Amino acid sequence: MDTFLGLDALMLARIQFGFTIAFHFIFPAFTIGLASYLAVLNGIYLWTKDSRYLDLFSYWVKIFAITFAMGVVSGIVMSYQFGTNWSVFSDRAGPIIGPLMAYEVLTAFFLEAGFLGIMLFGRDRVGPALHMTACLMVAAGTAISATWILSVNSWMHTPVGFAMGDNGQFLPQDWWAIVFNPSFPYRLAHTLIAAYLATAFIVGGVGAWHLLRRRADAHGVRKMYSMAMWMALLVAPLQIVAGHEQGLNTLEYQPPKIMAMEGHFESHENGIPLVLLGLPNQEEGRVDYKIEIPRVGGLILGQGWNGSMAGLDTVPDALEPPVAVVFWSFRVMVGLGLLMLAVGLWSGWARWRGTLYTDRWLHRASVLMAPAGLVAIIAGWITTEVGRQPFTVYGEMMTADSASPIAASAVGASLMAFIVIYFAVFGAGILYILRLMWYPPHRREPDAKSEPGPIRTAGSTPAQQVEESTSQPAE
Template sequence: MLASYSAEILARVQFAFTVSFHIVFPAFSIGLASYLAVLNALWLWRGDRVYRQLFDYWKKIFAVAFGMGVVSGITMSYQFGTNWAVFSDKTGPILGPLMAYEVLSAFFLEAGFLGIMLFGRDRVGKGLHMFATAMVALGTLASATWILSVNSWMHTPAGYGFNEVGQFVPTDWWAAIFNPSFPYRLVHMVLAAYLTTAFVVAGVGALHLLRNKADAEARRMFSMAMWMAVIVTPLQIIAGDAHGLNTLEHQPVKIMAMEGHFESHPDGAPLILFGIPNQAEGRMDHAIEIPKLGSLILKHDPNAPMPGLDTIPEEDQPPVAIVFFSFRIMVGLGFAMLGIGAWGLLQRVRGRLFTPGWLHRACVVMGPMGFVAVLAGWITTEVGRQPFTVYGLLRTSDSLSPVDAPAVGTTLVAFIVVYFLIFGAGTYYLLAMMNKPARLLKKDLRDAPMRAAGITPLPEDDTGIKGQEQ
């Protein structure tokens, strides 16, 4: 079946597959690193051992997720040389240094302090350990900053010129790094990472509260996650709206695809809630729409004219159906998160936040939905940029290496098999750790060497911690 596809399609599918696996781990580790810093700081400030228990619980999960993120990202770098050599050659003078800055300033920061955060508390003291934890959190944010600068430049290139061989070269590094869409993408992605982590934490806490409503660690993590949901979700919706307006200014064709506007609307565009895009015929079939609301949202004027894809040559249009539906999945999940946050706030006011019920079941279901929203947002962004790798300047078809379709198809199959085996096992291990209560997971990991040596571990005391905690 793969033999019927071109090398370009297979290379795009391969990169989409590998980056889809990769992106979920940084989205989780960015938020989780900051959560660990908060937990550690609260433990040092208040001396409440529940925060210490939660830190030890989530740091083990962070270590596994961080390792999987690093490994899954390496293969993406190779693809720039194997499948997208022309793109790498053309954009290398700008994107190469930015990627190097990410490694030097961010990844080294994370890697340098990660060991201290994971294993150094009793060796370096509380102060230096807290500093290392904060540096890991800062490193994840710095890494996201550089990567998003690179990606944003591909969408809204700035500060560039061309040399004699047709390469993009920097003329203004400040303009290239802080290109027009970068601030909006950075805020949107960081908030998405925080929300993704918050709903994972909420899902885990809700799961354990359904089993034992007196679980102190589950109560604490669930309460913290619900605060994040009710505070950060409205901020994310506001940031998403600002990002959309920026996209309308710099990538109007993407907005046309997101909104499903095949036809121009000189007297105000509707908001199409649902429909079946028919790109071949240039229309939206079975559309459910609200008149003029699209113009009101995008232009703040219900009668503002909105051009449609009928003004864009077919060869410059993205695949509308993918962009249209992925955008609605992202937005739908965003409002579902807003509803969960409001529900949690209502239950908190009623004094029933920790009483097992439908809120907790809903949070278990919503636990992985942050990852789905991140993937849907990424698909909207990247597919909406097509048919360009550098928007308006370098077409995807002109970015490909001189490779044959069978070679790309073979490596794609290999990636699929290896990724599902390795990352499937890693994900199973993560879920197994999350399935155990904080105290039980800590005890199991602590006593594992004793069991391996044939020694029966001592029972816990009534606090769940052996001896006095330092």
């Protein structure tokens, strides 16, 4: 068998796609939430004329521009793999996948790109009304873009509205059914809420970082932190509800995935346990050293206290997903979700007590949890996509039948090149974003009417700006 470092071409192609999309996914997720946050900041500034919101807009719009650019570049690279590593899939599913991807470009990407320049550079050139419109269009474009992409992905999980052609192609019969397939509404809600929640924790982490460094609120640091924590408090519970509903939808259409997520190798006739932790042993068909709560799993899955559920013992071995990966990625996602909920509730308690800006343990927790939303998104994506295996189009097309007839050495060489280039290019971009976040927001206009605080002068260096900021008394 043709292999590269002990891996065949199919596994290498899967690893390459997983690696590139994991890098790509974090950028659109962040831009979806950040675009809406910027639109809110700009709208509040126009309504109140409070310069702190303008300061925050100017601060985050730079980060948005860099993130948007990295998302575009990583997305273009990822799309080429459909033609290189997955040409059979592209040929057979192209009549459905191709138009949906084209709609995404026409209705969403052009909308984002067309108004992005006005959003970034047009405040003093086009007037406040058009500039606000540009902010709203960019925010809408990011959400619409996600809508089309998630429609494509959801159709691959719950394929409907098609007929099989004589050459094995998926031919569209009902576009409404294809676009609004059974899992699409749940996946869209879960993913968009995840993007907003992840952005809230990044913004909150940055605000908490500056509060820990005892930087005054002259440039909106407290506003930044307060808005983020409001979002975390309100959205984290919604995300748990959305995730639960998607889980029930998955149970209906992809029961083996739920079996793997929950660690149910055996069928249960009278009560379904909730497996908290353990070591999945797929060869032996059991979870070793498991910690479980009797019957609670049935309540969560909507089957009742005495509910029954088939296990992976009813699924042919060749059709089982990789249980260990799905089992643990699901627990990472759920665990981080519960931690984000806890931080959101903690912030609500601190706000009620009047200690939101002085509770340093809360601020430390917020900084620590800043990347939690993005990590949870990647873990959720792994759960969803690996749990669909061994299919690319669930129940219709196997992953093994989707790959290009290409040598393992060629796929392995391109994978190594991707790893080196991605860590160099996107690593540098991420480090630059972190550098921007390191410094506090500054006043856009020296004469802006706001609370007393440090003003960044035209000739000051970053070190001097930090000194000016940290020289303010602690709140």
